[in-house]
Amino acid sequence: MSLHLHAGKWRFLEQERAARYVDHYERQREKGQKKLAPVTTCRQFATAKAILDRLNAGQKGVILADDVGLGKTTVAAFCALVVAGSGGAVRILAPNEMMARRWRQELEVHLPxxxxxxxxxxxxxxxRRLNVDIKQLRPGTIAVSTHQKVHRLNCDLLIVDEAHRTRSxxxxxxxxxxxxxxxxxxxxxxxATPFSIDPKDFARLLKRVGGERAAKSMQEYSLRLADLWRGRHADSPKETADRLVSAARAAxxxxxxxxIRHGIDDLPAAEKKVFGAIEHVDASDSMEVSAPLLEAMLRADRALQLAQRCGAWQxxxxxxxxxxxxxxxxxxDLTEVVATIAQAEWCNDSAARIAAHHSNGALDRLRTLDAHPKIAGTANMTRAIVDEGEKVLIFCDHHQPATELAARVAASLKWPAKRRSGSVFTEEAWSACWQQxxxxxxxxxxxxxxxxxxTRRLKHYIAWLMSDGVRSQIETWLEMAGAGSAKADLAKLLEKKRARGKRACDSIANHAVDLYKQMIDHESGSTRAILLQGDVARLPGSTLSRVAAVCKPGDEAFAAALPGVFFSAQPDTVLAVFNSPFGPDVLVTTDSLSEGVDLHRFCRHLIHHELDPSPIRTVQRNGRLRRVNCWAARTGQPIRVHYPSLRGTRDERLVEVMRHRIMQFDLLLGGVRGDVDAEDTINEPSTVGGILEYARKRLGAVRLGIV
Structure with missing residues (x-):
């Protein structure tokens, strides 16, 4: 079905007009709103134009599969504004309300x-950006909602974000x-990851946009790839690779x-520069499993095996x-096994008694540990990075490890408790300065x-700026800049000195104003409410702790013992503060923040403490930092992605397998599936890795960009 629009409606999306649009945008951009990179806007214009051309020519739909961080939301927003501005009705479906708010903000910044x-x-x-299920859209309206809320999909253009979540x-x-x-x-x-999902599911996505024939070719390629992983190929390695290349080209x-797909590494050098370079760091050298932990894990394995046998472990x-x-x-888990076996029904079961013995032995060994070696190693690595003046983003796959790691890092990263009493500037000086x-x-x-x-919101925001944590942080920056005289004009210092001592930053005062405007944005309802109530302790960075965690501790008493650390109920507030120079230097989170959010503005270090089994999630995580005008690009330093692991354990092998998956991920749209043996090397032509590397070289520049 065609859009039935006059093509002249989007003629302004010609690439050579992108710079003029950026000028319009900058003249109307409010403080705190994102900046555009002309070279990136040029590509986004061209992509939006290609999508609209195809849809207007009668094609049912298009799959935009650009790499994470390349601005798919911006491209889709351009398409939505053209269709709505031409009298069409547009529905945009995001996977959750947090990402729906990001969509509304994207539309908000581009509308003027x-x-x-x-x-x-x-x-x-x-x-009229809406977040409810509107049965009948008015012409020219854009409605933003979530995958779960909307039941009537009638519209001229339906945009489905993070569609891999609804592929089945x-x-x-x-x-x-x-x-x-x-x-x-x-x-x-x-x-962003079309080929990393099941071929049958991706075939359904292709059929939804009218690509039934393409679905067949893609499935044939996927079958050849699956046969390669399973060892079902009788040809020589070279012949196998050639067949795989032929199937890939056909697909x-x-x-x-x-x-349509663009990869960051395939971009021209001028645009690639705005995303920054990326380095993958093997961080296993300093982490080694301890004898007590090794004994505990061996005993636990035996205990759980016997407990399964007798039924005490389900x-x-x-x-x-x-x-x-x-x-x-x-x-x-060991405590649960011991408690279960203590019941009378297992008193005469020999397997149960031995399981209890090994469980208790393992628990004894665990009690001797100050911390899990990987927790301690990641915490030490984090502190070393923070000591260099950098922020750190840490991802875990589960809430419990994230909670444990956040507590450990928080214990080792605090502002000095006596800093306020020894401050060069008085409370009155700080208050007068911020008022000015x-x-x-x-x-x-x-x-x-x-x-x-x-007025109350602004008053409480200033109170946050004067809290122990934020004030200690700002005073450190002033000391770094050599501004330590009590006779100095504090307001002028804050308007002159740069945050975090980096020349790529604006002044401390300007960043403070920018952050306030983001916090009172009408989409940040929870943050506005916190500022109105005046509960400054609920804002990240107010305490002496330099860590914020978006995870569920499980134990309220445990969370209460670490004030100012856990913020699972208010991720928007954490995102706003972490994306500023202020507040926590470390953000520990689960994969709830691995999609659809920006964490790149003042952070270039990411640590994968616990990996998800899928390379999709790892790629999504990395994309939180590798984005347009990221901190790395602005400071001329690389994004550093750390993969800590415990040497000599299963964890080391898991990390190595994941790194192999990531290395091979971009073979045809990130199409490599299955496990890569960590012992394989891409230099050996008889291995799976060797075949894939040969195929990659043969494919060369075969990509699904705009033609």
Missing amino acids: AMSSFAAHLDLSHAR EDSNLGQRVVRQGRAIGNVLILT VEAMRPYV MKRRNDPRYHVAVGKLHA IFADELEVASNTGDSGQA
Whole structure:
């Protein structure tokens, strides 16, 4: 079905006009809103134009599969604004409410510039960004909701973000798309990792955009790849690779009309520069399993095996990945086995008695540990990075290891408790200084319709800036800049000195104002409420702890003993603060923040403390930092991705396997699937790795970009 729009409506998306659009955007951009890179906007313009050309020519849909961080949301927002501005109705579906808010913010920042730059578009109704299930959309309206909330999909253009979450035919959204296909005009599907999902599921995505023939070619390629992993190939390695290359080329050609993909490493040098270089760091040299932990794990394996045999342990798994990255899960499982066997029904069972013996022995060994060796190693690595003035992002796969790691890092990273009493500047000086810096904002707040609430929010924000943690942080920056005289004009110092001592940053005062405007953004409802209530302790960075964690501790008493560390209920607040120079230097999180969020503005170090089994998740995590105008690009330093592991353990092998997966991930849209043996090397032509490396070289520049 065609969009039935006049192609002149998006003629302004010509690449040579991108620089002019950036000028319009910059003139209307408010403080705190993101900046655009002209070279990236040029590619995004071209991509949006290619999508609209294809849809208007009668194609049902397009899959936009650009790498993480390349701005798929921006491209799709351009498409949505063109369709809405031409009188069409657009529905945008995000996987969750947090990402739906990001979509609304993206539309918000581009609407003013687009309204003036493309004056022929009528975007008056597009300003109605909705987050409820609207049965009938008005022409020219854009409705933003989540995968779960919308039940009526009638629209001229349906945009589905992170579509790999709804790829299965059993998903609710997938079923609704099929049932309501006639009510949907055209479809734009966004996913960064199309070939890392099951071939059958990806074939369904292709069929939803009209690519039935492409689905067949893709499945044939996937079958050859699967046979390679399973060792089902009788040909020589070279012949096997040649057949794989032929199938890959056929799949690319068949999918070219329906799939658009750009990879960061395939970009021209000028654009690649705005994403920064990336280094993958093997961090296993300093981490070695201790004798007590090794004995505890061996005893635990035997104990759980015997407990399974006698029925005292009902779980199938007895080698949980969490055992290798933290102590808590192993301790909890062994304690449960001991408690279960203590019941009378197992008193005469010899296997149960031996299981209890080994469980108690393992627990005794665990009690001798100050911390799990990997927890201690990651904490030490983190502190060394923070001591260099950098922020650190740490990912875990489970809540329990994240909780344990956050507690360990928080214990070792604190601002000095006596810093306030020894401060060069008095409380009065700090208060007067911030009042002066925020004079304009105070005047605006007093003249708004809710002047009382606006003034209270700003007052409480200033109280946060004067809290122990933030004040200690700012004073450290002033000391680094050599500004330690009590007679100095503090306000002028803050307006002159740069945060974090980096020349790529703005002044401390300007960053403080920018962060305030982000916090009171109408989409950040929870943060606005916290500022209104004046509960400064609920804002990250207010305490002496230099760590924030977005995970569920499980034990409220444990969380209460570490004030100012755990923020699972308010991720938006944590994101805003971590993306500023202020607040926690370390963010520990689960994969709840691995998709659809920006964490790149002041951080270039990422640590994978606990890996998800899928390379998809690892690629998504890395994409939080490798984005347009990231901290690495602005400071001219590389993004450093650390893979800590315990030498001589299963954890070391898991990390090595994952690194092999990532190395091979981009063979045809990230199409390598299955396990890579850690002992394989890409230099040996008889191995799977050798075949894939040969195939990669043969494929060369075969990509699904814009042609």
